[in-house]
Amino acid sequence: MWDKHWRISTWQHLNQKWDLIIIGGGITGAGIFNLAARKGIKVLLLESADFSFGTSSRSSKLVHGGLRYLQNKQFDVVRESVRERERMLKEASGLVHKLGFLFADYSNIGMAQNKLAIGTAIYDLMAPKWEHKVIHRNNVSLWEPLINKNQITGAVHYFDACVDDSRLVLRTIQDGMLHHGEALNYAKVTDFVKSKNGEVIGVLVADQSGILSPEMQEIQGNVVVNASGPWSDIVREGIKGTSKLRKLRGSHLIFSHEKLPIKQALTMIHPKDHRALFAIPWEGVTIIGTTDLDQKEMNSEPRISSEEIEYLLQATRFAFPAITVDESDIISTFAGLRPVIDTGADTPSKESRAHGFWEENGLVTISGGKLTIFRVMAADVLNYISSRLPGRPHFDHQDPVFEKTPDVEKPSFLSDQDWSGLIGRHGLESAKISNYPQSELIRIQPMSNLWAELSYSASQEAVVHLDDLLLRRVRIGLCLPNGGLKHFERIKALVQEPLGWSESKWKVELDRYMQIWRNYYFLP
DSSP, X not given: OBOHHHHHHHHHTOSSEEEEEEEOOSHHHHHXXXXXXXXXXXXXXXXXXXXXXXXXXXXXXXXXXXXXXXXXXXXXXXXXXXXXXXXXXXXXXXXXXXXXXXXXXXXXXXXXXXXXXXXXXXHHHHTTOOOOEEEXXXXXXXXXXXXXXXXXXXXXXXXXXXXXXXXXXXXXXXXXXXXXXXXXXXXXXXXXXXXXXXXXXXXXXEEOSSOOSSSEEEXXXXXXXXXXXXXXXXXXXXXXXXXXXXXXXXXXXXXXXXXXXXXXXXXXXXXXXXXXXXXXXXXTEEEEEOOOEEOOOOSSOOOOOHXXXXXXXXXXHHHOTTSOOOGGGOOEEEEXXXXXXXXXXXXXXXXXXXXXXXXXXXXXXXXXXXXXXXXXXXXXXXXXXXXXXXXXXXXXXXXXXXXXXXXXXXXXXXXXXXXXXXXXXXXGGHHHHTTSOGGGSSBOTTSSOBTHHHHHHHHHBOOOSHHIIIIXXXXXXXXXXGGGGGGHHHHHHHHHHHHTOOHHXXXXXXXXXXXXXXXXXXXX
8 A cells, every 4th residue: 555656656746736734644633634535535644754653652552431531520521532432342343442441449549439330330321331340349359360459448340442553543544545545654844835914825845754856845735734743833833823732741661461461451549649540451461551741842752751660660569569560570661742732730630631623824723632532533623624625525523434344254374363453453455464475474472463464564554664663563662572672583584675675774774773662662
């Protein structure tokens, strides 16, 4: 789909009048792109780095309503989110997975079990469904043997869902491209094209891949939408917009499943400040997160701090006192930025997760919200600009986003689980991957990905740098020790030829990847 000829061909055809130009290749931009393309809109998506590079590859991997938001009375956000969660479970099977959560109460921290029971009942009814259970304190250890039993008063069990967030973005963009939308990564909007009265009528875009000529182009469009997440205020500097966002850093630790062999996800309460955190089984590892801190600078990738590591380790030790964990047990870390609309709340955790959009000098910006409601956000902003699109289309967030799964017989040597996961991650393209050599159609342990996905991504998924491949296409950099160092020879054998890299280019990319991994995905 995104082979080596695609980038050059797309770049050569950018200089035309577009109905809609989207700045930002995260989940918000991807959702707008997909819904617009399905209505026949001539739409172009531009991402300055890699697709899903920002928040949308660094989330907590949850498709959820936000049970804790009920405590802040964000009822509309929760209702909207749990209903979208249910739809995604049905429509993106194999990509979005149902995930059970255990939420325990302790006499000295947290909330009373009766409040937990009421909260989870409301949470279910908003979906609507009825799947939660109230668990007596004597039975909690049957659900999770590792849990802290000291002063426990009981627990509730409920369901949310998890996802590979980066693959969700890619699948959403790829399925939009099947409807003739155009999307380009490593294409940075550096300025706006403006009319005589100062209205935005296009963008100046620069190639960041280092392989295109001319290196810069001017492109015009009927509407330009800024969906660049935490970078939205920086983009808005081009129209002299004042700051509207509060960037909040959420950081995470990753342990091997052998170190933290939890049976399901847990909602944990930090013993120090009583904030809710999560322990999540994902891709064969266990994720602990997340923090919620203001982030001021935007000069580089976000990264976890030493203080956050200790904070998350404290929560882990409290939740699982029988397990001894310290920094030496951490496989990797990651930190993402939430682009929350600033309402002046006392603390980051009290800020609303509602989304909003506004227009300034012809530039439409959308921000806030959360991954789970990306379709709602996309439909809202598209309906706002509908009068400037051909045919004045109406957009419904219940419209489909994902193409139906391919009518291809499962290879006999693949398990049902592996086949379902392959289809979920790659949609219609999964049929091509199933034709790869059988020796490559085996799992990258302990993950759910197959080795063949590395080869396929290298040749067909717009990979410019090795970190695109190992941190976003296939999450080896998060899930394997030392960023996957032990497997580099095998990875090289699979991807060097389809990427067209010489020995010297491979070495440069390997050094670049390891520097990024050490600086932003490991210990500070």
